[in-house]
Amino acid sequence: MTNxxxxxxxxxxxxxxxxxxxxxxxxxxxxxxxLTYSPAVNYLCKRICGDExxxxxVVSEVFWELWRRAATFDxxxxxxxxxxxxIARSRAIDVRRANSARHRALEAHREQxxxxxxxxxxxxxxxxxxxxEFRLQLxxxxxxxPQQQREAVELAFLDGMTxxxxxxxxxxxxxxxxxxxxSGLKKLRDLLNESGTGELx
Amino acid sequence: xxxxxxxxxxxxYLLEELGGDFVSELEQHLAKCGKCRAELEELRFGxxxxxxxLMGDHFVxxxxxxxxxxxxxxxxxxxxxxxxxxxxxxxxxxxxEIQISAARSSRLPWPNxxxxxxxxxxxxxxxxxxxxxxxxxxxxxxxSGTDAMAKQEQFADPNPSASGQVSLPETxxxxxxxxxxxxxxEGVLQLLYDFASGELHVYCENLKDPPExxxxxxxxxxxxxxxxxxxxxxxxxxxxxxxxxxxxVPDETGFAQTVVPRLSRDEANTxxxxxxxxxxxxxxx
Numbered sequence: 001m002t003n004x005x006x007x008x009x010x011x012x013x014x015x016x017x018x019x020x021x022x023x024x025x026x027x028x029x030x031x032x033x034x035l036t037y038s039p040a041v042n043y044l045c046k047r048i049c050g051d052e053x054x055x056x057x058v059v060s061e062v063f064w065e066l067w068r069r070a071a072t073f074d075x076x077x078x079x080x081x082x083x084x085x086x087i088a089r090s091r092a093i094d095v096r097r098a099n100s101a102r103h104r105a106l107e108a109h110r111e112q113x114x115x116x117x118x119x120x121x122x123x124x125x126x127x128x129x130x131x132x133e134f135r136l137q138l139x140x141x142x143x144x145x146p147q148q149q150r151e152a153v154e155l156a157f158l159d160g161m162t163x164x165x166x167x168x169x170x171x172x173x174x175x176x177x178x179x180x181x182x183s184g185l186k187k188l189r190d191l192l193n194e195s196g197t198g199e200l201x
Numbered sequence: 202x203x204x205x206x207x208x209x210x211x212x213x214y215l216l217e218e219l220g221g222d223f224v225s226e227l228e229q230h231l232a233k234c235g236k237c238r239a240e241l242e243e244l245r246f247g248x249x250x251x252x253x254x255l256m257g258d259h260f261v262x263x264x265x266x267x268x269x270x271x272x273x274x275x276x277x278x279x280x281x282x283x284x285x286x287x288x289x290x291x292x293x294x295x296x297x298e299i300q301i302s303a304a305r306s307s308r309l310p311w312p313n314x315x316x317x318x319x320x321x322x323x324x325x326x327x328x329x330x331x332x333x334x335x336x337x338x339x340x341x342x343x344x345s346g347t348d349a350m351a352k353q354e355q356f357a358d359p360n361p362s363a364s365g366q367v368s369l370p371e372t373x374x375x376x377x378x379x380x381x382x383x384x385x386x387e388g389v390l391q392l393l394y395d396f397a398s399g400e401l402h403v404y405c406e407n408l409k410d411p412p413e414x415x416x417x418x419x420x421x422x423x424x425x426x427x428x429x430x431x432x433x434x435x436x437x438x439x440x441x442x443x444x445x446x447x448x449x450v451p452d453e454t455g456f457a458q459t460v461v462p463r464l465s466r467d468e469a470n471t472x473x474x475x476x477x478x479x480x481x482x483x484x485x486x
Contacts, residue, residue, distance in 0.1 A: 034282055081252060081256035090217050163212070
């Protein structure tokens with residue numbers, strides 16, 4: 001586990017260095033980040049947008065925004081991965097909202113999520129952005145928190161729904177959803193840290 | 202804003218879901234409340250723990266990439282990089298502030314925060330003008346293509362003089378949206394040009410069933426009379442090839458989609474697209 005923590009720390013530091021170089025205008029550094037993270041960004045965008053064509057469009061936007069915002073990145077407050085995740089999630093949600101013609105696809109997607117989340121064992125096996133070991137860790141942590149919290153967290157982070165969308169989707173008060181996600185996040189953080197995999201600084 | 206409201210909205214704040222005024226209020230409270238700052242940091246930690254794991258373990262790093270995926274990963278990364286840098290250059294050119302060379306070593310002044318929004322708005326508006334998308338549920342197709350275009354312009358953008366060239370990136374895709382209020386209240390259509398495949402994807406909403414014996418047909422016609430989808434050197438004045446027809450069949454909810462294949466970037470920029478219902482085109486198909 002210590003090795004895993006060290007590897008993550010090294011990765012984090014390498015990412016921070018790359019992003020600093022991006023902020024200095026070095027295209028080669030941006031290329032390395034694209035090479036490293038575009039599969040995960042693409043997967044996330046495809047999952048949120050509901051189709052590959054929109055995802056491809058958003059991926060370029062995400063890295064363009066990363067280029068623009070690189071100088072604002074604060075490694076004390078975030079990791080590069082988390083920074084990228086936030087950009088990708090926001091841009092993908094923007095595109096999904098703008099794409100009213102694909103609203104039905106989103107509904108079908110949500111229906112799929114609904115049927116998935118009724119399973120007592122969260123099926124993360126098909127969420128191909130995670131390597132096996134990590135999948136087990138997050139799978140285990142998610143299955144250890146209350147089902148309603150897990151559902152809300154998955155919709156927010158894996159499916160890119162906003163709090164308001166989740167409240168509408170689950171037909172629950174917005175305040176309830178905020179509480180579920182907040183509580184779920186705290187528990188996940190504790191569980192994942194207890195697992196010894198270690199979070200990045 | 203009090204502590205309860207601040208802490209309730211801490212995660213939406215971290216996920217960038219809140220509006221500007223609300224963010225200002227929340228940040229003002231955070232500036233003077235250590236308890237809420239601590240709560241926010243705790244939640245930031247939680248968000249990062251989850252998102253790191255969502256992003257962190259599925260990567261092929263530059264130094265680890267190997268095997269059969271290397272080439273495709275490199276190609277994909279190159280395409281994305283080219284698209285990003287093209288946008289950076291366009292952005293810089295539109296602001297007139299800086300010149301960017303392919304290889305830069307000095308720090309770039311960052312574009313204004315509103316530049317992207319303005320750029321996208323300009324692209325969308327110009328695309329709406331150039332593509333002149335119009336929807337009519339009962340609009341007979343004139344015998345000649347020229348007449349068809351003359352008819353079409355009656356329903357085109359109300360400000361046709363505001364034309365110009367749309368600057369699209371070399372790679373990737375750009376979503377173009379035009380709303381025709383004359384069509385059944387909404388008539389939202391979307392055009393999406395895929396640079397990789399050369400396909401123009403058209404999505405239609407709120408289409409009612411066409412009159413009996415008629416079909417909806419999407420007509421994509423070049424504005425210069427040249428053939429669509431041919432290499433520039435092989436273009437001719439053949440009217441038969443200057444437009445492409447695609448059948449559009451709405452489902453029970455009024456949604457339909459179709460694809461106009463084999464369009465070059467320039468053609469996608471300048472082609473006129475119209476959706477109509479007509480017996481004549483139905484037979485032509």
